[in-house]
Amino acid sequence: MRFQSEELWEEIVNGRTFTTWLLRRLLTPKKLQDKIDDLKVKVNTTQSDLIVKKCGLVKIPAKWFREHFAFNLSRIRELSASVTSHVLVITGAKDAQTRATHCTREDASVVFVGAASVTSCIPSQMTHHLRPMDGTPSLFSLMQEYKKTANNPLDAELAKAITDWANSIQKC
Numbered sequence: 001m002r003f004q005s006e007e008l009w010e011e012i013v014n015g016r017t018f019t020t021w022l023l024r025r026l027l028t029p030k031k032l033q034d035k036i037d038d039l040k041v042k043v044n045t046t047q048s049d050l051i052v053k054k055c056g057l058v059k060i061p062a063k064w065f066r067e068h069f070a071f072n073l074s075r076i077r078e079l080s081a082s083v084t085s086h087v088l089v090i091t092g093a094k095d096a097q098t099r100a101t102h103c104t105r106e107d108a109s110v111v112f113v114g115a116a117s118v119t120s121c122i123p124s125q126m127t128h129h130l131r132p133m134d135g136t137p138s139l140f141s142l143m144q145e146y147k148k149t150a151n152n153p154l155d156a157e158l159a160k161a162i163t164d165w166a167n168s169i170q171k172c
Contacts, residue, residue: 003099005036008139019140040069073111080112086169087115090161092126096137116172119165123157130154 009032012023042051043065051060091103105120112118125132128142131149 001036001040004097004139005032007096008032011139015140017140039065043069077111077113081114083112084114084116086117086165086172087112087119088162088165089118089120090126090158091122092128092130092155092158093122093124094126094133094137095128096139096142097128117169119168121158121161121165123155123161126155126158130158132156 009029012020012027015021015023039060043060043062046062049061049063051062052058053060087108089103089105089108091098091100093100100122103120103122105118108118108120109115123132125134127133127137127145127149129146129149131146131152132155133145133149137145
């Protein structure tokens with residue numbers, strides 16, 4: 001969530017839309033961080049699957065957030081330590097929700113220490129939803145982009161990477 005809030009603030013500062021102009025007037029990095037901290041507290045203090053705000057108009061998936069907050073790097077390393085198979089790590093270059101720079105063989109090898117082999121791939125046009133995208137990804141337009149591309153085929157570079165990886169481990 002830290003990465004996404006940093007990216008969001010960058011978009012607010014550099015944006016040229018009415019929305020970003022308004023947010024620059026109403027929001028500061030501290031206020032944004034306070035909102036995130038408040039959300040984390042609410043999510044972690046309820047057992048409900050949803051948190052309902054704004055008279056029922058906004059529903060926040062509390063259970064989903066709790067499950068994702070539980071996976072920090074040490075927990076991921078702990079769970080992946082027992083992986084002994086071949087591993088393929090893929091993140092799209094146009095994934096606005098995570099850093100593609102972390103999708104390297106070196107970074108993945110630190111996490112999957114017992115893996116038979118580690119391969120990484122960063123398809124150049126792929127988004128978080130495994131679909132290709134033209135243009136620049138934006139956190140403000142994620143939902144519109146995902147809805148627009150939902151029925152499109154999976155990224156061709158992704159399919160090729162999986163096929164190549166499967167063929168290479170089949171030879172082992």
